[in-house]
Amino acid sequence: MGLSGATSGSDCASISSTSGNNIAWTTTWNWVGGTGVKSFTNIQLNAGINQKLSAISTIPSTWNWEQTSSGTVVADVAFDMFTSTSAGSSATNEIMIWLANFNAGPISSSYNSAGQPNPVATGISLAGHTWNLYTGSNGANAVWSFxxxxxxxxxxxxxxxxMTFFTYLIQHEGLSSSQFLTTLQAGKRRLLVPLPSPPLHIA
Structure with missing residues (x-):
């Protein structure tokens, strides 16, 4: 997804601490050149998934993070989730919740005259924040991005x-509640980072 096109780069992650359901880690990374996603250091939930969305009542999550960097960073910080028609099968839908957008942008089926993506819905109040929703395709599956x-x-x-984000998509965007949640990750996707070593701290 762009890794081979980088002029140079690396990504190194390490676990800082674990306690119960809490985990903290640090990533130091440096990518130069090319296009596309270079790396996506993330924490992935393995317990309780591969169930139909209709069988999941809640997915509570707390995420605190910080970044130090210099120069222009092209990246996003997001929850990244996939659903499919059956447990463990190929993804049908990708759902992302962006907490930060560093000179990147969501996949969209349409763009305005300035080349900016057009949201399909605006001012959505979920999880204590207000969101715009974008939709499109990555060539393999449908993508929804908050x-x-x-x-x-x-x-x-x-x-x-x-789960409130899935509920919104089920009620307003036609996502089927019979889809299986097969992947739930949270991390940072690097598209192009021209200057070295901006560590990401996530707890």
Whole structure:
């Protein structure tokens, strides 16, 4: 997804601490050149998934993170989830909740005259924040992306129920509640990072 096109780069992650359901880690990374996603260091939930969305009542999540960097960073910080028609099968849908957008942008089926993606819904109130929703295709599956409604907003402290985002899509966007949640990840996707070593701290 762009890794081979990078002029140079690396990504190194390490676990800082674990306690009960809490985990903290740090990532130091540096990518130069090319296009596309270079890396996506993330924490993945394995317990309780591969169930139909209709069988899941709540997915509580708290995520606190910070970044130090210099220069222009092209990346996003997001929850990244996939659903499919059966447990463990190929993805049908990708659902993302962007907490930060660093010079990147969501997949969209349409763009305005300035080349900016057009949201399919705006001002959606979920998990204590207000979101715009974008939809499109990555060539393999449908993609829904929730981004903060106010451009440039970075949510460094998130606490909410991820299931409310699925419920919104079921009620308003035609996502089937019989889809299986097969993947739930949270991390940072690097598209192009021209300067070295901006560590990401996530707890």
């Amino acid at each position: 981004l903060p409604s106010t451009s440039g907003t970075t949510i460094t402290s998130f606490s909410g129920d991820i």
